[in-house]
Amino acid sequence: MNLSGRLIDAFLALEETRRFSIAARRCHVSPSAFSQMIGRLEEKVGTRLFDRDTRNVALTPEGEVFSSGAHRIAAEIHASMAELNERSLLRKGRVSIAAPPSLAAAWLPQLMANFKVDHPGIDIRLHDVVSDRCLDMIARGEVDLGLNAQRGNDLEFDTRLLFNERLYLICREDDPLAHLKQIRLSHLKDRDFIHTVRSGSVWQQMQGLLSGTKIRDSGLEVAQFGTLAGLISSGFGISIVPQLAVYLCNRPGLLACPINARKALRPIYIIKRKDRSLSAAAQAMWNQIEKSPPGGMLDK
Amino acid sequence: MNLSGRLIDAFLALEETRRFSIAARRCHVSPSAFSQMIGRLEEKVGTRLFDRDTRNVALTPEGEVFSSGAHRIAAEIHASMAELNERSLLRKGRVSIAAPPSLAAAWLPQLMANFKVDHPGIDIRLHDVVSDRCLDMIARGEVDLGLNAQRGNDLEFDTRLLFNERLYLICREDDPLAHLKQIRLSHLKDRDFIHTVRSGSVWQQMQGLLSGTKIRDSGLEVAQFGTLAGLISSGFGISIVPQLAVYLCNRPGLLACPINARKALRPIYIIKRKDRSLSAAAQAMWNQIEKSPPGGMLDK
DNA sequence: GTCAATTACGTTCTCCGTAAGGATG
DNA sequence: CATCCTTACGGAGAACGTAATTGAC
Numbered sequence: 001m002n003l004s005g006r007l008i009d010a011f012l013a014l015e016e017t018r019r020f021s022i023a024a025r026r027c028h029v030s031p032s033a034f035s036q037m038i039g040r041l042e043e044k045v046g047t048r049l050f051d052r053d054t055r056n057v058a059l060t061p062e063g064e065v066f067s068s069g070a071h072r073i074a075a076e077i078h079a080s081m082a083e084l085n086e087r088s089l090l091r092k093g094r095v096s097i098a099a100p101p102s103l104a105a106a107w108l109p110q111l112m113a114n115f116k117v118d119h120p121g122i123d124i125r126l127h128d129v130v131s132d133r134c135l136d137m138i139a140r141g142e143v144d145l146g147l148n149a150q151r152g153n154d155l156e157f158d159t160r161l162l163f164n165e166r167l168y169l170i171c172r173e174d175d176p177l178a179h180l181k182q183i184r185l186s187h188l189k190d191r192d193f194i195h196t197v198r199s200g201s202v203w204q205q206m207q208g209l210l211s212g213t214k215i216r217d218s219g220l221e222v223a224q225f226g227t228l229a230g231l232i233s234s235g236f237g238i239s240i241v242p243q244l245a246v247y248l249c250n251r252p253g254l255l256a257c258p259i260n261a262r263k264a265l266r267p268i269y270i271i272k273r274k275d276r277s278l279s280a281a282a283q284a285m286w287n288q289i290e291k292s293p294p295g296g297m298l299d300k
Numbered sequence: 301m302n303l304s305g306r307l308i309d310a311f312l313a314l315e316e317t318r319r320f321s322i323a324a325r326r327c328h329v330s331p332s333a334f335s336q337m338i339g340r341l342e343e344k345v346g347t348r349l350f351d352r353d354t355r356n357v358a359l360t361p362e363g364e365v366f367s368s369g370a371h372r373i374a375a376e377i378h379a380s381m382a383e384l385n386e387r388s389l390l391r392k393g394r395v396s397i398a399a400p401p402s403l404a405a406a407w408l409p410q411l412m413a414n415f416k417v418d419h420p421g422i423d424i425r426l427h428d429v430v431s432d433r434c435l436d437m438i439a440r441g442e443v444d445l446g447l448n449a450q451r452g453n454d455l456e457f458d459t460r461l462l463f464n465e466r467l468y469l470i471c472r473e474d475d476p477l478a479h480l481k482q483i484r485l486s487h488l489k490d491r492d493f494i495h496t497v498r499s500g501s502v503w504q505q506m507q508g509l510l511s512g513t514k515i516r517d518s519g520l521e522v523a524q525f526g527t528l529a530g531l532i533s534s535g536f537g538i539s540i541v542p543q544l545a546v547y548l549c550n551r552p553g554l555l556a557c558p559i560n561a562r563k564a565l566r567p568i569y570i571i572k573r574k575d576r577s578l579s580a581a582a583q584a585m586w587n588q589i590e591k592s593p594p595g596g597m598l599d600k
Numbered sequence: 601g602t603c604a605a606t607t608a609c610g611t612t613c614t615c616c617g618t619a620a621g622g623a624t625g
Numbered sequence: 626c627a628t629c630c631t632t633a634c635g636g637a638g639a640a641c642g643t644a645a646t647t648g649a650c
Contacts, residue, residue, distance in 0.1 A: 003377050004304040020630060033616050035631055040615090045384050051577050054624050054629045061444075061579030062384055069380030076376055077303050080369030084345050084362055144361075277351050279361030320605055333641045335606055340640085354604045354649050607646065614639070621632070 005077050007041040011070050014038060014050060018057040086121070093281030096125035098137045098146040100201060101225070102165075102245035103268065104128035107294045108147075115288050122281045131201035138273055144282035145272045147289070149201035158274045163293050164265040167202070167209075168256045170229065170249050171238040182260040185213050192218040192237030194228060201266065202242060209263055225249050242266050244294060305377050307341040311370050314338060314350065318357040386421070393581030396425035398437045398446040400501060401525070402465075402545035403568065404428035407594045408447075415588050422581045431501035438573055444582035446571045447589070449501035449542075458574045463593050464565040467502075467509075468556045470529065470549050471538045482560040485513050492518040492537030494528060501566065502542060509563055525549050542566050544594060 006027075013023035014034075024034030042049050049063035059067065086092040099108055104126055112124050127143060134146045139156060151159040169188070171177050177187055193215045196202050218237040222228050225248035228239050233254055241249060246256045258264075270289055272278060278286060306327075313323035314334075324334030342349050349363035359367060386392040399408055404426055412424050427443060434446045439456060451459040469488075471477050477487055493515045496502045518537040522528050525548035528539050533554055541549060546556045558564075570589055572578060578586060 001377075001381060002304055002306045003381075004302055006302045021628095029615095030617055031630070032618080032632085036615075039631090045381060047384055047388050047580070048577060051575060052630070053575070054622085054631090056575060057630090058576065060577050061582070062387060065383060065387065066380060069376060069383065073373060073376045073380065076369060076373045077301075080366060080373065081301060081303075081345060083365060083369065084347055087362060087365065088347050275351060275353070275356060276358065277348060277360050280347070282361070321603095329640090330642050331605070332607085332643080336640075339606090352605070354606090354647085356649095357605090602650090603648100605646100605648085608644085610641105610643090612639100612641075614637105616635105616637080618635090619633085621630105623630085624628085625626105 001044075003041070003044060003073070005074070007037055007044070008070050008074050008077070010034060010037045011041055011049065011066070012074055014057065015059060015063075015067060015070075020052075020057065088280045090119045090280060090284050091121045093119075093121070093279055094123040094125065095145075095279065095282040095285045096127065096143040097285065098127045098129050098134040098143040098148075100131060100134065100148065100242075101128045101223075102242045102248070103147050105225075105248055106244040111288065111292050114292070115285060119281070119284065122284075124285070130197055131204065135271070138271055141273065141276065144278055145270060145286055145289075148269055148271055149205065149266050151267075151269045152271060154274075156274055158272050159269045160271075160290065162268045162270050162290065164267050165242045165244060167205075167240050167259050167264040167266060168243055168246050169238060169240055169259055170232055170246070170254060170256050172232065172235065173253050173255050175238065175255070177238070177257065178255045180257070183257045185209060185259065185261050185264070188215055188238070189213050190216060192216050194218050194220045194222065194231050194237045194239040196225075196228065196239070196241070197221060197223050202240065205266060206240060209261070229254060240264075301344075303341070303344060303373070305374070307337055307344070308370050308374050308377075310334060310337045311341055311349065311366070312374055314357065315359060315363075315367060315370075320352075320357065388580045390419045390580060390584050391421045393419075393421070393579055394423040394425065395445075395579065395582040395585045396427065396443040397585065398427045398429050398434040398443040398448075400431060400434065400448065400542075401428045402542050402548070403447050405525075405548055406544040411588065411592050414592070415585060419581070419584065422584075424585070430497055431504065435571070438571055441573065441576065444572065444578055445586055445589075448569055448571055449505065449566050451567075451569045452571060454574075456574055458572050459569045460571075460590065462568045462570050462590065464567050465542045465544060467505075467540050467559050467564040467566060468543055468546050469538060469540055469559055470532055470546075470554060470556050472532065472535065473553050473555050475538065475555070477538070477557065478555050480557070483557050485509060485559065485561050485564070488515055488538070489513050490516060492516050494518050494520045494522065494531050494537045494539040496525075496528065496539070496541070497521060497523050502540065505566060506540060509561070529554060 010027055013026045014020065017023045020034055021031045024031045027034060038050065045066060047062045048060050049066055051058045051060050108126060116124065127137065129137065131148055131150050134148045135150065135152045137143045138146045169177060169183050177183060180187065220231055220236060225241060225245050229249040229251050232239060233251055249256065270286060310327055313326045314320065317323045320334055321331045324331045327334060338350065345366060347362045348360050349366055351358045351360050408426060416424065427437065429437065431448055431450050434448045435450065435452045437443045438446045469477060469483050477483060480487065520531055520536060525541060525545050529549040529551050532539060533551055549556065570586060
């Protein structure tokens with residue numbers, strides 16, 4: 001029970017040409033070898049498939065029955081090989097990415113568009129998620145790779161630092177802080193603070209950054225940067241967002257100021273499961289992400 | 301581009317067990333050999349199909365893609381092999397036979413019924429045709445085998461004599477011939493003669509038999525024995541039919557008498573194309589026909 | 601240290617090619 | 626006798642098993 005694709009090809013070639021010698025050439029073997037191949041095939045399937053003498057070659061009734069199966073087998077083999085080949089050549093495939101909302105809004109769209117130009121056959125899926133969920137999705141295999149400010153467990157994940165993003169203060173133009181050339185963490189003391197969602201990385205980083213600074217919790221916690229901007233604009237307080245999200249808070253009367261502290265940098269890692277290899281498409285995306293930093297949008 | 305069924309099986313075994321050692325046992329090879337098989341498979345398809353370390357085995361994204369194809373390939377191979385096996389075991393198949401009306405009516409039905417009991421899965425097709433058409437159908441491959449009174453060209457057909465059928469005179473009870481103990485050809489002199497169809501073997505044999513005897517042509521030529529009987533019964537003449545067709549001419553007022561002449565025997569051959577082998581089903585039918593002569597219905 | 605996959609290496613067997621053989625028109 | 630398929634036989638390479646190695650827990 002071990003038909004090789006080679007023997008199937010031999011069968012099909014002989015069925016079509018009805019000539020051993022010509023079919024042999026098509027299979028790139030000597031007539032002798034080809035004859036033996038047909039013999040082996042017939043032995044394996046347990047029945048004679050061709051009636052032949054030195055002049056004529058024709059399918060036996062069993063050969064006719066086998067023919068349809070042989071065509072299907074050959075087609076399936078060919079399709080499977082072609083499918084994998086297309087994927088390794090990046091002409092087909094799928095890659096799914098999990099990324100924080102800031103990157104999903106500000107940087108990835110253009111990167112993905114460029115990728116799509118190079119590889120129009122590859123289907124890209126993007127999930128904008130908060131930090132915890134990002135690692136979760138990677139671990140569960142729901143996405144191929146993730147971008148995140150937390151690098152996660154080194155036993156479970158392969159991680160590479162992509163860049164560091166500066167955190168920005170968002171406040172009203174008429175805020176006292178708006179006139180400062182450089183903003184330090186201490187300046188935030190006693191200010192009303194609007195949080196982004198608790199499971200997001202900014203919130204978590206703020207916890208560390210401001211542990212020594214007494215801020216006032218406005219009690220507001222929002223998921224969308226637009227909401228954040230609206231609240232600040234209306235005087236509910238101030239907030240801090242990563243650099244790439246600054247433009248999402250753009251609106252008349254608001255100001256964004258870089259925070260001048262060594263710790264006010266948010267790292268962005270690219271992450272995959274350690275025990276799973278990437279598909280060709282995902283690997284290509286990983287490569288493109290690595291060599292396409294957000295460019296002028298960042299300071300180092 | 302030469303996937304062997306063996307490598308496909310290895311893939312499926314490993315996909316299912318997720319253990320090299322166990323999958324190896326299932327494929328009846330050593331763990332080492334199995335590891336090499338997976339390696340070869342991955343080399344042939346051009347991509348890694350399993351992520352593995354010494355502890356865990358899992359499909360790569362490409363492996364998942366390949367999986368569905370592998371299942372289909374294995375299923376097609378299995379189905380093709382099973383199909384041929386069923387046929388060689390006579391559990392499936394088809395056999396088509398061409399035979400003269402007399403045999404198709406008198407002998408073959410019971411023979412076919414017996415065959416069907418032994419091989420209920422085999423589909424039997426019977427064509428009752430006149431002699432010329434019978435050889436034609438065999439030559440064109442429209443039937444697997446034929447029964448015929450003419451043996452045809454020996455270069456084109458394989459032929460075996462099954463038996464000889466005596467020819468019978470059919471006449472009215474009040475016919476002068478009805479009183480004769482033995483009928484000779486000479487007795488038919490000057491009698492009105494109703495012919496069976498010109499392309500049938502009886503007609504052709506009559507031409508030879510009666511070449512030295514002057515008969516009168518009634519001008520009637522019929523295809524069905526029932527018609528023949530009706531015409532004779534109504535006094536249009538006499539006719540000659542093969543022994544197995546005698547009972548088809550049975551009706552009150554008619555008599556059938558064997559013709560006592562060495563040449564008044566009609567041979568029945570079983571015939572197949574010389575350059576085509578029979579399917580297993582057709583071969584089984586051939587064998588059954590050979591060893592199931594029409595028995596008591598004939599004299600030698 | 602243990603267990604499982606892999607690599608190294610020698611053996612066996614499959615498969616191919618050259619050359620001789622045989623059948624057919 | 627010319628053509629085409631088949632058989633014979635020897636060599637090259639594939640595939641397997643045993644045993645040593647690597648790697649993960």
